[in-house]
Amino acid sequence: MNKNLRSILFWTPRIAGILFILFLSLFALDVFDMGLDFWGTLLALFMHLIPSIVLTIALALAWKWEWVGALAFLGWPVWYLIAARGFHWSVYVIIAGIPALIGLLFLAGWLWRGKIHPVLLETKN
DSSP: OOHHHHHHHHHHHHHHHHHHHHHHHHGGGGGGGSOOOHHHHHHHHHHHHHHHHHHHHHHHHHTTOHHHHHHHHHHHHHHHHHHOOSOOHHHHIIIIIHHHHHHHHHHHHHHHTTOSOHHHHOOOO
């Protein structure tokens, strides 16, 4: 694999993962309009940020082990499509499609670096 492609496959899913987590975290800001007291607001903010926290931990682990990023970011859309109901199709494309793409980039980086079992990558003569 050439150096440019290696660099792209390393940085693109990580930067996209950070941007997606920041985007997802923006939805937690609605707790400040709920009129809760301090502790209620803090608890609601924490509850709204749980998906962002989980994805941040997965991204931190994926920095070293790309298969973790592939599993987490491909698992996110599956969980979201099962858990969320009644939204416009565009919501599913954004909230499930973007992490699926990030997961595929992590998977491509992992596969192309040969980090899976070398026997699976050998060609048979």
